[in-house]
Amino acid sequence: MGARVSIGDFAVMTSLSRKALRHYHDIGILEPAHIDSHTGYRFYDTGQVDSAHIIRRFRSLGMSIPDIKALLSTDDAAARTEIITTHLEQMEEQLQQTRDAVGALRELLAPVRTPAHVELRHEPALAVWSIGATIEVSEIDGWFGATLGRLRDAVAAAAIAPSWVVPGGLYDRALFLESRGRATLFVAAPPSADPPDGVRAEVLPQAEFAVLTHSGGHDGIDRSYGALGIHVNEHLISDQGPIREHYIGSTPSDPYGFTATEICWPIFSTTPPRG
Incomplete structure (x- = not known):
């Protein structure tokens, strides 16, 4: 266990807003280390910083909440690799679709030309x-x-x-x-x-x-x-x-x-x- 920190300090360390931290708590992928029973204040452990960074980074890359939850809940290196590899393949497919769309849009900037041979x-x-x-x-x-x-x-x-x-x-x-x-x-x-x-x-x-x-x-x-x-x-x-x-x-x-x-x-x- 590390040191217990307030939600404000934890937000600074992880670049996750109060709203995001509450959301991740509600869906069960990043629960506070302690909740004060009188004030309701959330406190986190410094040992949770790495998990918070993983969540933030993969969410920014479009990974689904269930996949992130599965990634964080397993210690099996092969299972983690499979989850990450699958997501990378999906990103590569999306990237190719984006490239194709960009190429099509660029082509649209040119007028429709008379075909060379009819x-x-x-x-x-x-x-x-x-x-x-x-x-x-x-x-x-x-x-x-x-x-x-x-x-x-x-x-x-x-x-x-x-x-x-x-x-x-x-x-x-x-x-x-x-x-x-x-x-x-x-x-x-x-x-x-x-x-x-x-x-x-x-x-x-x-x-x-x-x-x-x-x-x-x-x-x-x-x-x-x-x-x-x-x-x-x-x-x-x-x-x-x-x-x-x-x-x-x-x-x-x-x-x-x-x-x-x-x-x-x-x-x-x-x-x-x-x-």
């Missing part, structure tokens, strides 16, 4: 297997993963090599305008096979598109959409049909690891339709 493409009618739903924009990531898995399972059951499958998506304008609308994922229909329950066989009609390839994952795809939309509306005639996407670069071992997304913006063609 391809005009005629897509012929295509027999597909598809799964569609009316969803909220906030649901789209979970829906996408689950639906793509169902389509891949359906194709695999039809004995078609997974490497042949290049999935695509159709997204109604309402999803962008109202944050709720129809979304459909599709794959080219396997030959001479009937789709399983829950999977629809249909034919996508032929259409004309302006196509821009967005490299990488989904991050920053809004900028690619903006650039393609500017090009279409400044140089072509935009059609109000659904936006079409093709997901490129996945492999059987990494079916969700797309390396690029083709964004297909429907346009009115000034040339006669082919075949």
